[in-house]
Amino acid sequence: xxxxxxxxxxxxxxxxxxxxxxxxxxxxxxxxxxxxxxxxxxxxxxxxxxxxxxxxxxxxxxxxxxxxxxxxxxxxxxxxxxxxxxxxxxxxxxxxxxxxxxxxxxxxxxxxxxxxxxxxxxxxxxxxxxxxxxxxxxxxxxxxxxxxxxxxxxxxxx
Amino acid sequence: xxxxxxxxxxxxxxxxxxxxxxxxxxxxxxxxxxxxxxxxxxxxxxxxxxxxxxxxxxxxxxxxxxxxxxxxxxxxxxxxxxxxxxxxxxxxxxxxxxxxxxxxxxxxxxxxxxxxxxxxxxxxxxxxxxxxxxxxxxxxxxxxxxxxxxxxxxxxxxxxxxxxxxxxxxxxxxxxxxxxxxxxxxxxxxxxxxxxxxxxx
Numbered sequence: 273x274x275x276x277x278x279x280x281x282x283x284x285x286x287x288x289x290x291x292x293x294x295x296x297x298x299x300x301x302x303x304x305x306x307x308x309x310x311x312x313x314x315x316x317x318x319x320x321x322x323x324x325x326x327x328x329x330x331x332x333x334x335x336x337x338x339x340x341x342x343x344x345x346x347x348x349x350x351x352x353x354x355x356x357x358x359x360x361x362x363x364x365x366x367x368x369x370x371x372x373x374x375x376x377x378x379x380x381x382x383x384x385x386x387x388x389x390x391x392x393x394x395x396x397x398x399x400x401x402x403x404x405x406x407x408x409x410x411x412x413x414x415x416x417x418x419x420x421x422x423x424x425x426x427x428x429x430x
Numbered sequence: 431x432x433x434x435x436x437x438x439x440x441x442x443x444x445x446x447x448x449x450x451x452x453x454x455x456x457x458x459x460x461x462x463x464x465x466x467x468x469x470x471x472x473x474x475x476x477x478x479x480x481x482x483x484x485x486x487x488x489x490x491x492x493x494x495x496x497x498x499x500x501x502x503x504x505x506x507x508x509x510x511x512x513x514x515x516x517x518x519x520x521x522x523x524x525x526x527x528x529x530x531x532x533x534x535x536x537x538x539x540x541x542x543x544x545x546x547x548x549x550x551x552x553x554x555x556x557x558x559x560x561x562x563x564x565x566x567x568x569x570x571x572x573x574x575x576x577x578x579x580x581x582x583x584x585x586x587x588x589x590x591x592x593x594x595x596x597x598x599x600x601x602x603x604x605x606x607x608x609x610x611x612x613x614x615x616x617x618x619x620x621x622x623x624x625x626x627x628x629x630x631x
Contacts, residue, residue: 297523298434319483367596368433368582403481407521412474415513419470426463 300363303392320345331357435526446532457508473510497570500541540573567611
């Protein structure tokens with residue numbers, strides 16, 4: 273009986289695609305390189321947004337391109353010739369998870385140097401980084417300060 | 431479990447904000463101010479729980495802990511969860527400010543429900559305490575998944591399919607939260623019974 277339950281649990285776990293997993297910080301990062309627009313999507317550095325839909329719209333909201341991320345959360349496509357506006361790349365990671373990235377029109381026509389790519393990668397790493405210990409401790413500190421403030425206010429009024 | 435910005439329509443966001451505000455007002459009114467430290471402890475636990483990721487198969491799940499927060503706080507869980515979600519949104523970019531009300535409803539309504547359903551079972555016997563804790567953890571995630579499906583229904587117009595995907599995806603979380611909540615309440619009842627409201631009655 274115990275083994276049966278374990279097998280059922282394992283099967284359910286394996287059937288769940290990572291793209292609908294429970295992470296809440298959804299990131300899409302895009303950059304232009306060699307006439308292509310490259311995207312990387314994730315729920316943080318180690319959790320890739322697999323098989324998620326990417327919709328590309330122009331400034332007016334018209335859908336100009338659609339695609340799907342691979343198992344590494346990557347998706348690349350050729351720069352669209354007929355579009356003369358910024359591009360907004362929307363990632364739909366399912367179950368209420370969504371993110372977007374804007375590529376400026378000037379970026380689409382410019383030739384990216386290795387330095388630009390390096391800067392873009394640094395920005396990507398910064399985005400994917402988890403919260404620092406200072407933010408966590410700071411958040412807990414704020415909760416306790418709010419609780420004390422509420423208690424103090426209540427004591428003052430009663 | 432946190433819905434991102436830009437997913438839901440205006441009326442859904444407004445409804446969520448209104449319900450969250452009403453719940454927060456009731457919660458603030460009902461808080462026992464001698465137990466405010468307990469509210470802060472549980473709000474802090476909720477705030478950091480989402481950072482704890484557990485790998486289940488190919489997926490990565492994280493704790494939510496709205497079950498134990500609701501079980502021990504009742505209506506006071508609403509302002510506690512609101513504060514924690516607000517800070518998660520600002521510090522970790524989870525969810526978002528415009529969608530805060532809906533996220534509060536999704537996580538706090540089941541929390542309040544489990545308080546009234548399972549709190550009376552705590553302290554009767556060790557087995558019953560663990561079972562009540564497990565059910566509180568399990569049921570809160572189940573209800574949150576349903577509410578999440580309901581919120582997305584207004585966008586997708588496909589409630590059953592959306593809810594089924596969400597509930598299936600959260601089955602591991604329900605089980606993990608059930609076990610964690612079960613062990614937590616059993617442990618708390620032994621070492622810090624003051625935090626369990628039933629013990630003070």
